[in-house]
Amino acid sequence: MKGKKIAQSIEPNIADLANGWLKSDKLPYKLEQETVNTEIDKALSDYFTKNGGTGANRPDAKILLQDKNLDFFPILIEYKGYKDKLVKLDANKQVENRTNKNEPHFKNINSYAVNGAVHYANALLHHTNYTDIIAIGMTGYKDDTGKIHHEIGVYYVSKSNLGAGQKIDEYSDFSFLVPKNFDAFIEKVKTLQLSQEELDKLKEQREREIDQSLVKLNNDIYQNEKGLGENDRVYLVAASIIATLGIPGKVTPLEKSDLRSSTEKGNKDGDIIVRKIKSFLEEKDIPSEKKNLILRTLENTLTTENINKVENGESQLKRVFTKIVDDLGIYYKIGLTTDFTGKLFNEMYGWLGFSQDKLNDVVLTPNYVASLLVKLARVNKDSYVWDFATGSAGLLVAAMNEMLNDAKNNITSPQELTQKEIKIKAEQLLGLELLSSVYMLAILNMILMGDGSSNILNIDSIKDFDGKYGFGKTDSKFPADAFILNPPYSALGNGMNFVEKALGMMNRGYGAIIIQNSSGSGKAIDFNKRILAKHTFLASIKMPVDIFIGKSSVNTNIYVFKVNEKHHKDDIVKFIDFTNDGYTRSNRKKASNNLKDTNQAKERYEEVVNLVRFGKSKLNIFTEREYYEGTIDPNNGADWNQTAPSDTKPNIHDFKKTVSDYLSWEINTLLKQNTFEQELGK
Incomplete structure (x- = not known):
């Protein structure tokens, strides 16, 4: 029996065919070992390779082209x-x-042409200022007759698709790169858009990767x-992140090679990073008091002696x-808009056993819960949102994302959209910590997420906040119409003091707000009664006990709550048992994903909002055992955590079941008795 014939690679033939097109079209292509420019070469060298090491990412061909707007596309x-x-594909x-x-x-990156090209494109996203790259696999x-059959995959890899890559179209050769066709090709690229669902899936994937990293x-x-x-x-x-962000045309991103581990006074690695951060903050037009605080901290x-000490030619820094x-x-x-430093904060402090520490009072809200709070507070592009215990600004990041998405979906003028995005970040968010x-x-979180940091204030929200902007329009009241909060546990009334002040x-x-539920069952009666005298209580949602696992x-x-409308005793309150939110959580240090959607979690969160x-009328996944419409007594203050009453009156089905159970027991007893008597009579 003959062995199975192993197919032989015809890569040299494919390369010869494709490079022949590039040559005949007089395109400025460079082969594997050749240089396009030092920035691209360095990025490919610095990125991890197709085998997981460093230093040898070599695409088979590279070209740098310009479109009619003089924008460069690698x-x-x-x-x-x-x-x-x-x-x-997955x-x-x-x-x-x-x-x-x-x-x-690595197997896919090594074995498939497009996967390899997209891998190289991500190297450029990671280590250069190019944000739009074309990845081509062939x-x-x-x-059997020796004729060559080829296929081509052309993908767009960019900031807008989070480096995932989108197929552009079907192509049988490379003539779309020829100057007379290239502008039309780029126009097609610019019309590519991911659906919100696709983008959300990608964001989730990237966020899991961030956690793992x-x-x-x-x-x-x-x-x-x-x-x-x-x-x-x-x-x-x-x-490190601020130093490497850069500002196009104004502040060049700090490169690893810029740190030379010098022992020269004023030129140590820490001094270089500090200078770069200074330049960045200057260009960001951040209030000087805030700028000085960031630099000082x-x-x-960055400038401590140990971290700058040089050993074996390199500092620890x-x-x-x-x-x-x-x-x-x-x-x-x-440009992933997620609660980046919140994740960082949780991960870093996760290594500490601080259960007895006062820092245990700082528990950051998971981003999917933050997003739920934002939707329940009905945040949109025109909202003015504040948070009176802002933590790492995770809730404000979630609000900013919701506002930016709403603006993008409803504003058709690019110029108007840009102005609105600036206004959202500079004027429509306020946080107190x-x-x-x-x-x-x-x-830092708001700077990294696009700089909504202007009105993050370092003051006591109960004692010192007067309701005014902290930067810009400092004489004007912040016109808040959406309030989100996860208060510290130790505050008065478990944090209802923040709620009373903010709503007021x-x-x-x-x-x-997400809060200890004892605040609604007796721990904050006086606060609650005063709140109900001015504001309407709309809903009480019981959350899973492991929501802050770890x-x-x-x-x-x-x-x-609905603001500025007194609660009446006949106002309907929605009580929802959300202890089954569809997620399964774990707290394993080495797990790649400690949060799994195991039972329609996304749909459940959406249904709660509706x-x-x-x-x-919006009941679908939930039943009336988990959703109950009832009333509260505005003069009670301890009846906020109700559940659907269980029906104790027996119906005909209960009666039949009881009779059936009794008869079953009676027959079993008789059978056992007969068996026993027969055994005795033997």
């Missing part, structure tokens, strides 16, 4: 020589370059970099900086 081309080796029809564990899928085979990074620093406390680690990540960590940029760079370069270390995180400073709108197992409810807003 084109990266990868050849293969087998049938069916063009592209490997279940969501995305280029599958990550495994289920959110690790690089493969083929010879049929943060765990890996923190574990690495924790185990291998001695002498760095938890605050140092947080500040080093923040400083980061400088304390450069080593840590390199790890941070390599592990996290892609995520903030692609008393703890200075957490306040620093909130500022609003003229209209809605509030949504931080706290406290019982929480979300309470929703039930609160529209009532019983």
Whole structure:
């Protein structure tokens, strides 16, 4: 029996065919070892390779083209020589370059032409200022007659699709790159848009990757970099990211090669990073008081002697900086609007056993819960949103995302949209945080997310806040019409003091808070009665007990309010048992994903929002055992956590079942008795 014939790669033939097109069309292509420019070469060298190492990412061909607007587009081309080796997609029809564990899928990156090209494109997103890249894969085979058959995949990899890559169209050759066709090709590229659902799936995937990268990074620093406390680690990540963000045309991003581990006074690695951060903050037009606070805080960590001490030609600071940029760079370069420092904060402090520490009072809201609060507070592009205990600004980030999405979906003029986005970030968000270390995180978070940091204030929201803007229109009242909150547990009434003050400073709108549910059953009676005398209580949502897993197992409810309308005893309140929210949570240190959608979680969260807003007609997944419309006594203040009453009156079905159970028992007893008597009579 003959062995199975193994197909031979015809990659040289495919390369010869494709490069022949490029040559005849007089395109300025460069082959594997050739240079396009130092920025692209360096990015490919710095990025992890198709085998997981560094230093040898070499696309088979590279071109840098300009369109009619003089914008540059790197084109990266990868050849293969087998049938069916063009592209490997995942279940969501995305280029599958990550495994289920959110690790690089080296087999796919190595074996498939498009996957390899998209991998190279991500190197440029990570390490250059290019934000729009064309990734081309081409493969083929010879049929029985020796004729070559080829296929081409052309994908767009950019900030807008979070580096995932989108198929542009079907092509049989490379003539779309020829100057006379290139502008039309780029116009087609610019019309590509991911649906909101596709974008949401990608964001989720990227956020899981961020979690994994943060765990890996923190574990690495924790185990291998001695002498760095938890605050140092947080500040080093923040400083490294700010230094590498850059501002196009004004501040060049700091490169790893800029840190030379010099011992010269004023020119140590820490001094260089501080200068870069200074330049960045100057251009950002941040209030000087805030700017000085950021610099002071980061400088304390960056300029210490130990971290700048040079051993074996390298400082600890450069080593840590390199790890941070390599592990996290892609995520903030692609402009992912997530609660980045919130994730960072949770991960860093997750390594500490601070159960007896006062910091245990700072429990950050998971982003899917933050998004729920934002929707319950009816946030839209025109909202003015504030948070009186802002933590790392996770709730404000969620609000900002909702506002920006609403603006994008409803404003058709690009110029008007740009102005609205600026206004949202500068004027429509306000956060208050008393703890200075957490306040620093909130500022850094909003800077990293596109800079909504203008009105994040480091003051006591109960004692010192007068309702005015902290920056810009400092003489004007902030016209809040949406209030979101996750208060510290130790505050008066479990935090209802924040609610009373915030709602009392609003003229209209809605509030949504997540709070210990004992505040609605007796711990905050006086606060609650005063709140109900001015505002309507719309809904009480009982949340899963493990929502803050790893931080706290406290019982929480979300309470929703309508501002400036007194609560009447006959007002209908929606009570929802949301203890089954569809997610399964775990708290395993090395797990790639501690949050799994195991029972229609997304749909359940959406249904809760609709039930609160529209009532019983929106019941679908939930039943009337979990959804109950009732009333509360405005003079009680301890009846906010009701559940659907169970019907104790028996019906005909209950009667039949009882009779059936009795007869069954009677027959069993008789049978056993007969058997016993027979046994005796033997």
